[in-house]
Amino acid sequence: MVGTSDNVLIVGAGFAGLGMAIALRKAGMESFLVIEKGDDVGGTWRDNRYPGCACDIPSHLYSFSFDLNPEWSRMYAPQPEIWEYLRRCAKRYGVLGRVRFRTAMQEARWDEDQRLWEVTTRDGERIRARVLISGMGALHVPRWPDLPGHERFRGPAFHSAAWDSGAGLEGRHVAVIGTGASAIQLVPQIAPMAGRLYLYQRTPAWILPRLDFPIADRWKRRFARVPGLMRLFRAWLFWSLEIRVAGFLGNRWMQVQGEKMARRFLEREVADSQLRAALTPNYAFGCKRVLISSDFYQAVQRSNVELVTEPIVEVRERSVVTAGGAERPADVLIYATGFRATELLHGVHLAGRGGIDFHQAWRASRTAFLGITTSGFPNFFMLLGPNTGLGHNSVLLMIEAQIRYVVSCLKRIERRGYCAMELRPESQRRFGDFLRRRLAGTVWQSGGCRSWYQDAETGENPTIWPGSVVAYRRRTRRVEAGDYLWITASN
Ligand code: NAP
Numbered sequence: 219m220v221g222t223s224d225n226v227l228i229v230g231a232g233f234a235g236l237g238m239a240i241a242l243r244k245a246g247m248e249s250f251l252v253i254e255k256g257d258d259v260g261g262t263w264r265d266n267r268y269p270g271c272a273c274d275i276p277s278h279l280y281s282f283s284f285d286l287n288p289e290w291s292r293m294y295a296p297q298p299e300i301w302e303y304l305r306r307c308a309k310r311y312g313v314l315g316r317v318r319f320r321t322a323m324q325e326a327r328w329d330e331d332q333r334l335w336e337v338t339t340r341d342g343e344r345i346r347a348r349v350l351i352s353g354m355g356a357l358h359v360p361r362w363p364d365l366p367g368h369e370r371f372r373g374p375a376f377h378s379a380a381w382d383s384g385a386g387l388e389g390r391h392v393a394v395i396g397t398g399a400s401a402i403q404l405v406p407q408i409a410p411m412a413g414r415l416y417l418y419q420r421t422p423a424w425i426l427p428r429l430d431f432p433i434a435d436r437w438k439r440r441f442a443r444v445p446g447l448m449r450l451f452r453a454w455l456f457w458s459l460e461i462r463v464a465g466f467l468g469n470r471w472m473q474v475q476g477e478k479m480a481r482r483f484l485e486r487e488v489a490d491s492q493l494r495a496a497l498t499p500n501y502a503f504g505c506k507r508v509l510i511s512s513d514f515y516q517a518v519q520r521s522n523v524e525l526v527t528e529p530i531v532e533v534r535e536r537s538v539v540t541a542g543g544a545e546r547p548a549d550v551l552i553y554a555t556g557f558r559a560t561e562l563l564h565g566v567h568l569a570g571r572g573g574i575d576f577h578q579a580w581r582a583s584r585t586a587f588l589g590i591t592t593s594g595f596p597n598f599f600m601l602l603g604p605n606t607g608l609g610h611n612s613v614l615l616m617i618e619a620q621i622r623y624v625v626s627c628l629k630r631i632e633r634r635g636y637c638a639m640e641l642r643p644e645s646q647r648r649f650g651d652f653l654r655r656r657l658a659g660t661v662w663q664s665g666g667c668r669s670w671y672q673d674a675e676t677g678e679n680p681t682i683w684p685g686s687v688v689a690y691r692r693r694t695r696r697v698e699a700g701d702y703l704w705i706t707a708s709n
Pocket of ligand 1: 274363399401420555
């Protein structure tokens with residue numbers, strides 16, 4: 219049991235949760251605890267260990283701004299290196315000892331009398347804290363398609379985010395379902411070892427080449443000696459990605475240029491016109507996440523790989539059947555089918571002021587102010603909450619902006635002696651209207667596709683920030699006192 223002296227409870231020890239803990243320490247707020255459902259830090263970079271897993275944002279930008287790493291081995295560092303970086307940060311900034319592992323939040327209730335969050339873990343432990351911060355992320359609950367007969371499958375079947383390294387793919391018939399960001403990284407790695415690999419594609423993706431290369435030792439030394447050089451490189455990376463946002467927000471010229479580049483790449487890589495047609499998307503460039511890979515098209519053309527585009531209608535003991543009746547053998551079934559990205563706080567019951575249920579409130583409003591705070595849930599903050607994902611730049615920039623915002627909120631509470639702060643409903647409404655207006659013209663909503671960015675039922679987009687990182691930073695720079703109710707012991 220954690221006493222009420224623990225002011226802040228952070229849930230999750232990935233980039234968001236660790237970044238938050240580090241920021242609290244830097245701000246002199248030492249009274250916090252981090253709980254983590256897994257047995258190590260790292261979040262998505264601990265979970266995703268499939269062969270070829272790497273970041274699709276250059277590592278010099280996909281790292282904390284306060285801990286630039288001159289040692290990145292490649293432009294796009296592989297998963298083990300990113301995970302190691304996070305573990306190092308946790309140690310270096312003294313937050314590792316503040317993480318309680320194998321502790322998953324199951325329920326949280328706002329106690330109005332005490333003005334505290336009472337959190338219950340999956341093991342039934344109770345933790346009380348004044349402030350609750352979710353660093354639970356959006357891409358951690360695997361999405362399993364409901365394929366008829368899947369439970370009858372006899373061989374190893376697993377999700378890309380829970381890789382079964384003991385499954386033994388050598389010489390076997392391997393079925394991979396999905397052609398998203400995870401699949402295009404893992405297929406080129408496992409295709410050479412599989413006897414035969416069937417890749418089940420529902421929708422092709424726009425793909426651009428990945429300009430990946432090892433970073434030479436002399437550059438690592440220069441980066442280490444002259445941190446300014448590393449900052450300059452990071453700034454260059456930032457702006458070269460940031461300008462792309464215009465295309466996503468509706469600039470047709472940029473969309474057409476992107477599409478042209480992807481088409482040229484596909485034409486250069488894939489000679490067979492039938493296969494090329496099967497790999498060509500029928501929606502606007504950017505509508506679904508644009509993927510980067512320089513080896514996926516090559517892998518698909520291997521003699522032991524078959525791209526299957528007919529929909530799966532049934533899974534049998536040792537095979538997969540597609541529409542039209544074709545049955546292909548399968549010894550191993552790999553679901554590269556993504557995550558339940560639109561289901562916020564999945565599996566957690568959160569009850570705010572007056573017992574209101576977070577999920578019900580969410581269904582009614584579908585917004586959180588700046589993706590961080592919601593009306594009815596005092597002293598509750600989300601990192602990487604709704605509409606703060608990015609399609610064009612490093613999401614760590616968004617996380618850091620949110621962390622700064624939360625620290626400003628907590629400082630204000632402390633300075634003025636408040637017990638709590640709660641978002642005004644009208645601020646939430648205004649922000650929701652702004653988001654809907656902005657999203658309407660974007661390629662994500664009008665590009666002619668359905669993507670995991672969107673809610674499956676409503677088609678709304680609760681995932682992506684419809685703007686630049688610069689604009690988001692501007693909006694989160696200051697906490698506008700008028701957006702909140704500031705609660706004292708007596709009011
Ligand atoms: P994803 O992009 O959602 O891809 C899932 C794939 O599974 C899609 O191709 C989807 O087809 C397919 N699928 C789903 N149900 C299916 C069914 N019943 N039959 C056939 N195909 C089916 O998931 P992901 O590849 O795991 O990536 C998710 C996100 O994680 C990425 O977009 C990215 O943000 C993040 N990620 C990042 C990196 C990185 O390098 N930073 C790497 C991996 C993942 P439809 O398109 O038709 O739905």
